Amino acid sequence: MSTKLKDLVMKPEILSGGHRLCAGCGAPIAVRQMLMGAPDNVKLVIANPTGCLEVSTTIYPYTAWKASYIHCAFENAASTLSGAEAAYQSMKEQGRIEEDFRFVAFGGDGGTYDIGLQALSGALERGHRLIYVCYNNEAYMNTGIQRSGATQLGSWTTTSPHGSNSSGKKENRKDLTAIVAAHNIPYVAQASISHWKDLVRKAQKAFAADGPAFINVLAPCHRGWRYDMEKTVEIAKMAVQNCIWPLYEVDNGKWNLTTKVPKKQDVLEYLKMQGRFSHLFKEDNKHLLPIIQQNIDEEWEKLLKKCE
C-alpha cells in the first residue's frame, strides 16, 4: 500500500472537521494519520474511552465520526471493542454480515496506561482482531492535566505539582509499549504524529495483522505541556530526535528501529521549550536534569540492543 502523500490525501476522512478539540491538539492528527492506513475496502468501528477525543468529537446530537463509533466508559475501550469484534465474528460466521469490518480503539494514556490496562491486556491475550491506538499526551488532559503512568519524571501536572517539597513527578513513566510487546501479539509499534509516513506505514501493518495490534503514538498537548499551540508537531519531532520517544516496531516478535537517529540530541532543549518542565531549571530541582538524560540514554541503549 502507498504511503505517498498524493495517494493519502485522496483517502476519505473518517474524522470530519468541526469537532471541538483544541487548535494545535495532537490527538486528531494521530487519528487521521492512523486511519489513512486503513485498507480502502473495509468498514470501520471506532471506540473511545472517556477522554478529550470522545467528549470533543461526539457532542450529542452531533458526531464528527463518519464510521460507526462507540464510547462506553473510561477503562474499557478494549473490552467494549472486543465485544463488538466478537459480535462481528459471530454474525460473519452465520452469514449475516457481508462486509469486512476492522475495529480501532483510540485511547489516551490515562485510559490505556492506567485505568484501562487490564481491559487492554485481556483483549490482547484473547487475540481479538482489533487495533488499539494510544494517543499519548503523557497526562490526564481531559480532567485538567493530572499525572498518569505515562507522565515523565520531573514533569509538573496538577497532581504532581512542584513546590518546596516537590520537584514535580517523582516517578519515571512505565514502558507500556514493551509491556504490550510482552503479550506476543502480531504487531506493536511506537510512533509520533511528527513522522506521518512512519505512522501511516505502521497503521497499514496494524490493519494487515491477523490479530491484535497496538500503536503508542506521541500526541503532544499544548495545554498540558505548556508550549505555544503551533509547536505541537515540532515538539513531537524533537522527542524522536532526542530519543525520549524513539520510533520502533515489534513485528511478529522482531524489534526494528523504524526511524534512524543519526545525531542524538540533548534533551535539555526539549525540556526548555515546555512549561511543564520549567521548574527543573531552578536551583532546587536541577539535580533531576542529568537523571532524565541518563534515563533516556539507558533506555535508548537497551532499545538498540533489542533492535540489533
Added chain:
Amino acid sequence: MVISNKTIATIGTDAVSEAMRQINPDVVAAYPITPQTGIVETFSQMVADGLVKTRFVAVESEHSAMSAAIGAASSGARVITCTSSQGLAYMWELLYIASGLRLPIVMPNVNRALSAPINIHCDHGDSMGARDTSWIQLFSENGQEAYDNTIQAARIAEHPDVLLPAMVLMDGFIISHSIDRVDILEDEVVSRFVGEYKPAFSLLDAKKPVSIGTFDGLYGFFFEFKRQQEEAMMNSFKIIKDIGKEFGEISGRPYDLFETVGMEDAEFAIIVLGSACGTVRHQVGEMRSRGIKIGMIKLRVFRPFPAKELAEALSGLKAVAVFDRSDTFAGHLGGPVFIEIRSSLYDLPKRPLIVNYVYGLGGRDLSMELIDKAVGELADIASSGQVKQLVNYLGLRE
C-alpha cells in the same frame, strides 16, 4: 397446541445453561464467580461441543464481561452474560450504561452476599443494590423458574416498547447447586418463542454508521433520556404479563408479576421472593389447613415494581409481613422489598399494618420454626392492631 416438556433432574445453573443453549445467543461474555460458575462451565462445554453458534468471550473480569456485552449488543448481537455478588458489584457503572444505551442484554445473576466479611452464600444484597440501574429484575423460586425466566427475559428485554436489559435472579447454592426437577421445552419451541432479534441500530450496519454512547455535555438531553427509561419500565408491566401468558401457552407454566396463595380470604399475609417462597408456601399451607387465615404473595418481578397491583392485593388485610433477604442499612428503615411495599400502600384509604423481617443474610437458613415465629407475631399484630417492632431480624444470633 400440544405442550411437550422433557423432565430432567438438574442443578439450577445447568437449567440456566440449557435455556442459554436453546436461546442460542450470538455472543456470551462472562467471567467465573462462585456460585455462578456452573453456568459458564456448562455453557463453555456447549460451545466446545458445537451445540451453539455463540462466540464465547472468556473475559478477564466482570467489568470487561459487561463491557464486551455492551460492545456486542451495540453491534446488533443477542447477548447474554452472567455473574454473582462481587462480580455484579464490579460491573456497577456498566449496568447503567447498558440500560442507558437501551441494550437488551440478559444476565442471570446467582444471588450471593457481598463482602465483607467474604461469604459465598445466598442473600439478595447484590441485585437489590442494582435496583435503581434501570434493569428488569425477575426473581426465581427454583431451577424451573430460573430456566423459564431466562427464556422470557430475552423476549421482554428485546421488546421494542421495553429495550431494557434484564436480570434473572436465583438464590446461590439453594437454587444454583441443588438438584431439582426441571421441565425442559423442545429446542424448536424455545427458538420460535424467542424469535429472531431485530436490533433498532447496529455498529455493524455498513449502510448506516452510528455513533453510540456520545457526550451529552452541551445541549443537555440527559433528563429526557432518563425519563424515557422510566417510560420503558412502565411499558414493561404489560409486556412481562403478556409474555408470561404466552409462555404459559407453550409450557403449561404461565407467569405474572407475582403469585398469590390463599389471598382470597386471608386476613394477614407474607410477601417473599426467591427460594424462600417454597418454605413459606409450605408453612402457609399448613396453617391454612388449621384454619389460620394467612396468605402469601410471591413477588416475581421486582423491577418494574408492581406497586399498584400489590396495593390492590393487600388492601383489606389486617397485617402484612415483608420478608427481605438483604438490608438497606438506612437506620431502621428496613429491607428494600419492605420499603417498596410500604410506599405502595401509602395511598390506600385503609392501610394494613406492616412489619419487616430481614432474614437469611450470608446464607443463614430460613427454617420453618422461624417462619412460625414470624407468623405468630404477625397474628398478634393483626389482633392487637399494634406493631411493636417495625424491622425484625429473623434467625439472628442474639
